[in-house]
Every structure is written in C-alpha cells, then in structure tokens.
Amino acid sequence: MSLDRTTVRAIANLARIAVPDEDLDHLAGELSNILTFVEDLSSADTDGIEPMSSVAAMSLPMRDDVVTDGGYADKVLANAPGGATEGFFTVPKVVE
Amino acid sequence: MTYLIEGETGEWELVIGLEVHAQVVSNAKLFSGAATRFGAEPNSQVSFIDAGFPGMLPVINRVCVEQAVRTGLGLKAKINLTSVFARKNYFYADLPQGYQISQYEQPIVGNGTLTIDLADGTSKVIGIERLHLEQDAGKSMHDQHPTRSYIDLNRSGVALMEIVSKPDLRSPEEAGAYIAKLRSILRYLGTCDGNMQEGSLRCDANVSVRPKGSDELRTRCEIKNVNSIRFVQQAIEYEARRHVEVYESGGTIDQETRLFDSSKGETRSMRSKEHAHDYRYFPDPDLLPLVLDPAMVEEIGRSLPELPDEKKDRFVHEYGLSAYDAGVLVAEQASADFFETVAKGRDSKLAANWVMGDFFGALNATGRTVEDPPVSAADLGALIDLIKDGTLSGRLAKDVFALMLETGKAPAVLVEEKGLRQVTDTSAIEAAIDQVMAANPDKVAEIKGGKDKLMGWFVGQVMKATQGKANPAMVNELLANKMKD
Numbered sequence: 189m190s191l192d193r194t195t196v197r198a199i200a201n202l203a204r205i206a207v208p209d210e211d212l213d214h215l216a217g218e219l220s221n222i223l224t225f226v227e228d229l230s231s232a233d234t235d236g237i238e239p240m241s242s243v244a245a246m247s248l249p250m251r252d253d254v255v256t257d258g259g260y261a262d263k264v265l266a267n268a269p270g271g272a273t274e275g276f277f278t279v280p281k282v283v284e
Numbered sequence: 285m286t287y288l289i290e291g292e293t294g295e296w297e298l299v300i301g302l303e304v305h306a307q308v309v310s311n312a313k314l315f316s317g318a319a320t321r322f323g324a325e326p327n328s329q330v331s332f333i334d335a336g337f338p339g340m341l342p343v344i345n346r347v348c349v350e351q352a353v354r355t356g357l358g359l360k361a362k363i364n365l366t367s368v369f370a371r372k373n374y375f376y377a378d379l380p381q382g383y384q385i386s387q388y389e390q391p392i393v394g395n396g397t398l399t400i401d402l403a404d405g406t407s408k409v410i411g412i413e414r415l416h417l418e419q420d421a422g423k424s425m426h427d428q429h430p431t432r433s434y435i436d437l438n439r440s441g442v443a444l445m446e447i448v449s450k451p452d453l454r455s456p457e458e459a460g461a462y463i464a465k466l467r468s469i470l471r472y473l474g475t476c477d478g479n480m481q482e483g484s485l486r487c488d489a490n491v492s493v494r495p496k497g498s499d500e501l502r503t504r505c506e507i508k509n510v511n512s513i514r515f516v517q518q519a520i521e522y523e524a525r526r527h528v529e530v531y532e533s534g535g536t537i538d539q540e541t542r543l544f545d546s547s548k549g550e551t552r553s554m555r556s557k558e559h560a561h562d563y564r565y566f567p568d569p570d571l572l573p574l575v576l577d578p579a580m581v582e583e584i585g586r587s588l589p590e591l592p593d594e595k596k597d598r599f600v601h602e603y604g605l606s607a608y609d610a611g612v613l614v615a616e617q618a619s620a621d622f623f624e625t626v627a628k629g630r631d632s633k634l635a636a637n638w639v640m641g642d643f644f645g646a647l648n649a650t651g652r653t654v655e656d657p658p659v660s661a662a663d664l665g666a667l668i669d670l671i672k673d674g675t676l677s678g679r680l681a682k683d684v685f686a687l688m689l690e691t692g693k694a695p696a697v698l699v700e701e702k703g704l705r706q707v708t709d710t711s712a713i714e715a716a717i718d719q720v721m722a723a724n725p726d727k728v729a730e731i732k733g734g735k736d737k738l739m740g741w742f743v744g745q746v747m748k749a750t751q752g753k754a755n756p757a758m759v760n761e762l763l764a765n766k767m768k769d
Binding site: 198202204242244246247248249250251252253254255256257258259261263264265272273274275276277278279280281282283 | 310311312316317318319325326327328329330331332333334335343344345346347348349373375376377424425426428429431432433434435436437562564567569571572573574575
C-alpha cells in the first residue's frame with residue numbers, strides 16, 4: 189500500500205504535527221514501507237480464529253468503587269502552562 | 285397522529301435518533317479513584333490519571349460496569365459478556381489524554397427497547413441500538429476571561445453511559461417522550477440521577493427529513509449537547525424545517541455537527557469542514573477485554589426494581605386507575621411510593637385524586653418534593669379515612685388539608701381542635717333549612733313556582749349557616765323534601 193502526499197498531510201494534521209512540504213514525499217515513502225511490512229500479516233489464514241484485542245490471556249481486573257485518589261489540585265496544576273488561575277488550567281480561548 | 289412538515293413541494297417526515305449521555309452514579313471515576321461529586325472546588329477531584337499524566341494506567345471501577353449492565357437489563361437489552369474499550373482520538377483543551385476511552389465495535393450492551401407514552405394515550409416501542417461505557421471530558425468555561433478559556437478537570441474521567449436509539453423517532457413530541465421515559469427508567473434503576481441542569485443527562489439529536497411515504501434515509505445532521513427536553517424539541521423542529529427549506533430550494537444537506545443556540549432558538553454549524561472528524565478508533569492497549577461473569581449479570585437481573593412500565597400496568601389493574609393517571613404517578617418512583625402508601629387499604633381513586641390534585645398542588649405551592657413532603661402519606665391517608673367514615677365532607681376535607689399544610693398537625697387532631705366535624709344530624713340541618721326558608725319567603729315561592737335553579741342558592745345559604753359543616757348530600761335531600769311540602 190502506498191500513501192500520497194495529501195494523505196500524509198492529513199495524518200500529520202490529525203496528530204497536530206507540523207510537517208514541512210519538502211518532507212512529505214520522504215515521509216510518504218517511509219510510511220508506505222511500514223504499511224507494506226505490516227500487510228504481510230494479511231497473508232496469514234485466520235479462518236475460525238477469534239479476533240484478539242490483547243496478547244495477555246486474562247480479562248480486565250476491576251477495583252472497588254471507593255474514592256482513593258485526587259484532592260491534590262496543587263500537584264495537578266503544578267506544571268500548568270502559564271501557571272494556574274483561580275484553580276483552573278487556562279488556555280487560549282477556544283469557542284465554537 | 286403523524287407529525288409532518290408542510291413544505292412547498294409536499295409533506296415531509298422526520299427521522300430522529302437520539303444519543304443520550306448519562307452520567308453513571310458511582311463514588312469514584314470509571315478508571316481512577318478520584319471522586320465524582322458535583323460542584324467541588326476546581327481540579328480538586330482529579331487524579332494523575334484523569335489529568336493525562338505520563339505513565340498512568342487506568343483500572344476499571346466494578347460498580348460502573350454493574351451500573352451499565354443494570355441499565356442494559358432495564359432497557360431489555362442484550363448484555364455482551366465480552367466488550368472492548370477503544371481510544372477515540374481528538375484534541376481538545378478539556379481532554380488531557382488526547383483521546384477518550386470509549387467502546388466502539390464491541391459495546392457492553394447491544395439491542396434493546398424503550399416504550400414511549402404519547403399525549404394521545406398511545407404508546408410506541410423505540411429501538412435501542414446500543415449502550416456503551418466511556419469517560420467524560422473536563423469542563424471548559426469561556427466566559428471567565430477576555431482571552432483565555434478556563435479548564436476544570438473534575439468531570440474528566442467520570443463514567444458515562446452513551447445510550448443510542450435507533451432512528452425510530454418521528455416527531456419532537458416522540459423525542460421528548462423518549463428522553464422523559466429514559467430518564468425515569470435510569471432514576472428507578474439508580475444508575476443516573478437524571479439531573480439535566482447539572483449535565484448528568486445530555487442529549488445529541490440526529491435529524492434528517494424525507495418526503496412523506498418514502499423509506500429512504502437522507503443525510504443527517506447531529507445537534508450536540510442539548511440540556512433540556514424543551515430545547516431538544518425546539519432544536520429538532522428548527523433543524524427539520526431547515527432541511528426542508530434547503531431541499532425545496534434545490535440544495536443539499538452536508539453531514540455535520542451543529543450547535544443549538546437556545547437564546548435564538550436556532551441551530552448553527554459547529555465545526556468547519558477542514559476539521560472533519562476522524563477519530564481513528566483502535567482498541568486501548570492499556571485495557572484488556574472486559575469479560576463479565578454470567579452469574580453477576582443474572583444477580584443484577586434479579587435485583588432490578590419494578591420499572592415504570594410494569595408499575596403503570598399494575599396501577600391500572602390493581603387500583604383501577606386510568607392509564608394517564610397511572611403514568612403521572614409512576615414517572616417518579618417517590619410519587620408512586622407515596623401514592624401506594626396513601627392508597628393502601630383505601631379507595632384508590634379517591635387517593636389518586638388527592639395525591640395528584642391537592643397534594644401535588646401543595647408541592648408546587650411550597651416548593652417541597654415528594655421525598656420531603658409538606659404532608660406525610662400517613663396523614664393524607666388518615667384524611668381520606670375521615671372522608672370515608674363521614675366525619676368530613678369533601679369540602680371540609682379541603683379546609684382540613686389546608687390546615688394540615690399550615691400546622692403540620694394530623695387531620696383528626698385538627699378536626700377536634702377546630703370543631704370541623706361534619707354535621708349529619710338531621711334535626712340540626714333541618715333547623716338551618718327552616719331558618720333560611722323563613723328569611724327568604726319570596727325565593728321559596730319562586731322555587732315552588734318551578735324555578736329549580738334557585739335550589740343551588742339555597743344549598744349555599746344552608747352551608748353558610750352551618751359554617752360549611754353540614755353534609756352537602758343531606759342538605760340537598762332535606763331541602764328538596766321541604767320544598768315539596
């Protein structure tokens with residue numbers, strides 16, 4: 189499978205990575221190689237095999253519904269960009 | 285009745301599907317041990333997991349899983365014993381992880397049904413497509429500062445159930461009835477408090493239109509995050525009319541997300557096309573598949589309370605109530621319980637009339653709730669007993685009820701204190717009648733001359749002469765006899 193420049197630009201945009209135009213061709217080639225490598229998997233015969241979403245042969249452990257965490261706003265906010273204001277994170281205004 | 289929009293080219297039918305986000309009732313969050321209480325100081329209920337710090341791993345809350353199963357069973361839905369959590373990737377300031385942990389291809393609950401009750405007395409079964417568990421995002425505030433948005437992550441990571449209907453709804457009324465019934469069921473189950481003001485229940489509406497009689501599905505628009513039933517209905521109606529106008533003027537509808545502006549009563553486009561969403565779902569590598577023990581599901585099934593539909597049927601059959609009255613009483617479990625306490629061993633129709641009439645009226649007037657009533661169910665029941673045993677007429681009972689509200693005293697105490705006992709002594713009532721007749725010989729003559737309408741006036745005068753305490757039925761009967769003499 190090969191990717192074109194437009195697709196690479198779209199993927200970069202979704203991941204919020206700034207990619208200069210001159211890098212697009214190179215990246216398209218690299219990503220295409222990775223996809224081709226992974227596509228080898230589709231040659232394996234998986235008829236009658238349960239789809240697998242984890243490599244660990246166990247199910248999800250659960251915890252009790254008890255409050256055991258939180259209560260440290262100062263620590264959560266310690267690295268807030270630009271510092272915290274009145275206990276809030278602040279970001280450039282985003283209104284839709 | 286079918287709801288149609290009259291266009292220039294013909295009639296149009298609505299196709300509506302609703303996605304309801306219901307906040308799960310739990311102490312701690314879906315994947316962290318931070319608290320979920322509403323209204324806490326900003327960022328005080330945030331763990332490093334909820335804030336998306338590096339190296340943090342989610343561990344699922346058992347109760348949140350049980351609540352989702354309970355809700356699924358309440359919606360008569362298929363419980364999927366294996367479900368998988370997936371990451372829904374997008375960037376937004378109140379989503380610190382950069383993705384929401386949700387369920388995509390394998391939700392915990394599959395197809396179910398919900399029966400809605402409409403104003404014309406009919407019911408309609410609406411399909412439930414699925415219910416899945418997911419994390420809530422934090423809360424953004426845009427009105428605190430001229431150039432900055434404020435972010436509070438207290439809600440980040442709180443468990444939500446996204447409940448998706450099939451596109452079976454055909455009118456704003458049906459959409460409203462769906463939300464009301466879903467809210468009622470969630471509250472009965474105790475899985476969501478249903479508080480729309482606090483955002484515990486939020487609704488997205490998918491709306492499209494098609495020519496009447498067609499069965500095509502046209503492009504739909506999604507209206508996001510509407511927080512009251514009335515606004516959902518307004519938003520659907522506005523959006524459907526917009527579609528009709530676009531189609532009739534030769535245009536096409538683009539699939540998009542729109543926002544409802546309740547102050548203007550209109551929807552508007554929310555996200556521009558170049559940011560068309562591509563969530564790139566994939567199974568969350570931090571979480572193993574969620575596998576449920578069938579015994580756990582069965583146990584939850586056995587512990588389900590009687591739900592509104594069954595309770596309504598029982599009220600109709602057991603108490604002889606109309607479907608409408610039963611529907612009003614069962615909408616909230618507390619009202620249904622209150623009614624049953626009042627009605628137990630008594631005239632159930634009289635009990636329903638008192639609960640839905642004077643009692644609900646008193647709740648409105650006092651701003652109190654059924655959980656914290658101004659008059660207890662036992663006292664209201666005792667009042668009905670006093671009507672039944674003839675101590676009070678219906679009219680006197682209303683006076684006593686007003687005094688109960690005012691003083692909080694039991695009805696029997698008030699009857700004794702204020703001497704409100706109904707007069708059923710024939711001679712006392714006859715004496716009062718004689719007195720009124722003697723004072724109004726001209727009107728007596730008119731009645732005897734055939735002017736029956738004056739009888740009502742006489743009854744009123746006799747009641748007045750007895751301070752409202754005479755038994756009205758006896759007054760009528762004795763007065764009629766006297767006039768024949």
